[in-house]
Amino acid sequence: MPRAIDLLRAGMIACAPALFLSACAEPLTRSDALWPHSGDAVAANRIAHTIDPWPRASADTAFPTNGARVAESIVRYKTSKAPEAIAPPVLVTR
Secondary structure, eight states, rough: OOOOOHHHHHHHHHHHHHHHHHHSGGGGGGOOSSSSTOOOOHHHHHHHHHHHOOGGGGOOOOOOOOOOHHHHHHHHHHHTTOOOOOOOOOOOOO
């Protein structure tokens, strides 16, 4: 006849997977809403009726760059040619 401690241990072993798997359940699955984002109608309408969501500064495309230098670096990248090495200046001290 099994002892009470053996029955308790068997019950704990049987309930352990259910306990561990309950942590994997998403809390949204237990809500009364039809959709997880239900109740955000005001926010959804604001986004839907926004004319231009980008900031005004994003329209500025005048970047302070040197186009010739960038084009030369792209050609070097595509041809896998490194630029010629420049010798460092030699300093003579006495």
